Amino acid sequence: MLKTNLYLSDNIFKKDIEVKFMRDGFGQGLLLAGEKDDRIVVLSADLKESTKANYFADKFPNRFIEVGVAEQALVTIASGFANYGKIPFVTSYAIFSPGRNWEQIRTTIGIDAYPVKIIGAQSGLNIGHYGVTHQGLEDIATMRVIPGMNVVAPSDYEEAKKATLEMAKIDEPFYMRLPRIDSPVYTTEKTPFKIGKANILTESKKPEATIIACGLMVYRALQAAKELEKNGIESIVVNMHTIKPLDDEIVIRQAKLTGAVVTIEEHQLMGGMGSAVSEVLSKNYPVPMEMLGVQNKFGQSGKPKELFEEYGLTKEDIVKAVKKVITRKNN
Amino acid sequence: MKHKLEDLEKIATEVRRDVIKMILHAGAGHPAGSLGMVDVFVALYYEILNHDSKKPDWETRDRLILSCGHICPARYAVMSHAGYFDHKHLFKLGEFKSILQGHPDKRFLPSVETTSGPLGCGLAQASGIALAARMDGKRFRTIVITSDGEHDEGNHWEAVAFAAKNNLSNLTMIVDRNNIQIDGYTEEVMPLEPLADKYKAYNWSVIEIDGHNFEEIVSAVNKARAIYENPTVIIARTIPGKGVDFMENVPSWHAKAPSDDQAKLALKELRTLQGKIKEYGE
Numbered sequence: 256m257l258k259t260n261l262y263l264s265d266n267i268f269k270k271d272i273e274v275k276f277m278r279d280g281f282g283q284g285l286l287l288a289g290e291k292d293d294r295i296v297v298l299s300a301d302l303k304e305s306t307k308a309n310y311f312a313d314k315f316p317n318r319f320i321e322v323g324v325a326e327q328a329l330v331t332i333a334s335g336f337a338n339y340g341k342i343p344f345v346t347s348y349a350i351f352s353p354g355r356n357w358e359q360i361r362t363t364i365g366i367d368a369y370p371v372k373i374i375g376a377q378s379g380l381n382i383g384h385y386g387v388t389h390q391g392l393e394d395i396a397t398m399r400v401i402p403g404m405n406v407v408a409p410s411d412y413e414e415a416k417k418a419t420l421e422m423a424k425i426d427e428p429f430y431m432r433l434p435r436i437d438s439p440v441y442t443t444e445k446t447p448f449k450i451g452k453a454n455i456l457t458e459s460k461k462p463e464a465t466i467i468a469c470g471l472m473v474y475r476a477l478q479a480a481k482e483l484e485k486n487g488i489e490s491i492v493v494n495m496h497t498i499k500p501l502d503d504e505i506v507i508r509q510a511k512l513t514g515a516v517v518t519i520e521e522h523q524l525m526g527g528m529g530s531a532v533s534e535v536l537s538k539n540y541p542v543p544m545e546m547l548g549v550q551n552k553f554g555q556s557g558k559p560k561e562l563f564e565e566y567g568l569t570k571e572d573i574v575k576a577v578k579k580v581i582t583r584k585n586n
Numbered sequence: 587m588k589h590k591l592e593d594l595e596k597i598a599t600e601v602r603r604d605v606i607k608m609i610l611h612a613g614a615g616h617p618a619g620s621l622g623m624v625d626v627f628v629a630l631y632y633e634i635l636n637h638d639s640k641k642p643d644w645e646t647r648d649r650l651i652l653s654c655g656h657i658c659p660a661r662y663a664v665m666s667h668a669g670y671f672d673h674k675h676l677f678k679l680g681e682f683k684s685i686l687q688g689h690p691d692k693r694f695l696p697s698v699e700t701t702s703g704p705l706g707c708g709l710a711q712a713s714g715i716a717l718a719a720r721m722d723g724k725r726f727r728t729i730v731i732t733s734d735g736e737h738d739e740g741n742h743w744e745a746v747a748f749a750a751k752n753n754l755s756n757l758t759m760i761v762d763r764n765n766i767q768i769d770g771y772t773e774e775v776m777p778l779e780p781l782a783d784k785y786k787a788y789n790w791s792v793i794e795i796d797g798h799n800f801e802e803i804v805s806a807v808n809k810a811r812a813i814y815e816n817p818t819v820i821i822a823r824t825i826p827g828k829g830v831d832f833m834e835n836v837p838s839w840h841a842k843a844p845s846d847d848q849a850k851l852a853l854k855e856l857r858t859l860q861g862k863i864k865e866y867g868e
């Protein structure tokens with residue numbers, strides 16, 4: 256079922272698969288990027304340990320800028336740095352940046368397409384304990400509507416690291432969201448990664464549906480596909496790590512190949528990755544689609560597992576959605 | 587001073603006439619703030635800034651950031667006089683594909699340095715530029731113009747704290763203290779006073795000047811250059827609508843274009859320096 260040319264982890268479905276923080280992948284990637292390019296500066300809004308910007312701060316104190324709890328200043332100061340010719344990474348939580356400073360991002364970063372990299376750590380329901388006020392579930396939607404803004408949601412530690420290194424090299428604005436919790440490292444250093452190029456993770460002779468996922472939901476989609484396979488239903492899992500620019504080609508090709516699509520994301524359904532997929536398909540090759548995400552609701556405190564169950568983002572929810580979409584296709 | 591006072595005054599009067607004509611032609615704009623800041627822009631481009639209109643992307647040029655982008659007609663008109671682009675562009679203000687967009691748009695005119703209009707961002711952007719320049723040992727100055735009304739924005743005060751924390755002595759802010767904003771007088775809409783004391787409390791150096799006196803404007807910026815401890819704010823007292831009697835100090839002229847007759851009257855006042863000079867045949 257798994258594609259063999261992607262160098263995925265040998266332990267991918269084993270209990271002892273290594274788990275790591277995507278935030279750490281970002282922090283380590285940023286450190287490497289900073290070593291390669293001295294134009295990189297990092298701005299923090301009083302959250303450097305949690306966003307893992309501290310690795311960079313410790314190594315390059317002169318290129319680390321602390322702005323305090325001031326997310327509007329965070330991005331507008333970064334705009335000035337980029338205006339001068341630096342490559343700023345701005346780090347906070349998704350709910351605050353880009354949550355609180357959207358217009359400043361649009362005006363002072365978006366319009367002139369400055370290469371500012373906005374990092375929204377602690378996005379999604381998974382932040383658990385801290386509750387609704389800290390669960391960024393709207394960030395994909397609000398960022399992808401800004402013309403020219405790239406939007407990335409990596410799916411494990413290695414990918415977060417690669418995404419960081421890649422975006423540092425591209426002279427355009429980026430938004431990257433990262434979850435709080437650790438997650439299985441199902442890819443390896445050798446797994447290919449290119450911004451804008453989705454990774455098809457599985458293969459099958461007679462796939463009946465395509466599951467497109469991003470972020471923490473990718474590994475979950477793989478588990479669901481394995482479960483479905485046991486029940487005789489073959490599916491293809493796509494890691495849509497770049498939500499903008501969306502890999503239209505793969506979306507259309509998969510729709511043609513399987514005739515049914517399920518999307519899953521840890522984000523509001525409206526305006527998210529699934530919406531982006533449906534925009535492409537409705538125009539090019541409409542097929543039955545099921546979309547999993549948070550359905551016009553606010554979150555709450557709880558363990559990540561409890562929250563994923565409450566808001567319909569479990570492996571079982573994916574299995575159910577795949578069966579449903581196949582039934583719709585065949586009727 | 588590089589120029590005679592009377593020459594600067596003459597340029598300022600021509601610029602004010604351009605501003606009225608531009609806003610009349612466009613049918614929209616912010617005449618009061620634009621007229622009020624003409625003298626500051628003339629002083630900047632003719633006396634203060636280290637710049638070259640023929641090499642607007644020259645790396646070590648001084649950076650002039652206009653945070654309150656709505657008064658761009660004044661900046662555009664002065665830039666045109668200073669040789670940045672042909673005078674005829676002025677009368678395409680806010681037109682489709684014009685290099686002079688209704689608010690400054692760097693994509694159409696890179697020499698405006700930043701795309702601006704939404705208030706409260708300019709000081710933060712200027713602080714980023716100034717800190718980046720200091721990191722690289724660059725000697726240019728960053729000058730940012732803010733309006734008094736935009737001091738209502740939280741983003742601005744975040745940047746005030748940031749610039750002070752980093753002792754950005756290569757950064758100078760000129761506040762257009764004209765006491766009006768869209769909904770009325772600043773002290774009624776949202777009181778700013780004691781403004782100088784607020785900046786002092788944030789560890790800024792403060793200089794207060796008459797924003798229509800060229801010598802004071804130039805000398806204040808020179809003083810700011812010599813202050814190495816902290817950033818400097820120059821609070822420039824200006825008269826909104828300066829040069830046109832019926833616009834001066836009237837909040838309703840903040841964001842409204844004159845009618846044909848009003849524009850004619852305004853141009854006459856500027857031509858005659860508000861009646862101080864007799865017109866031919868009068």
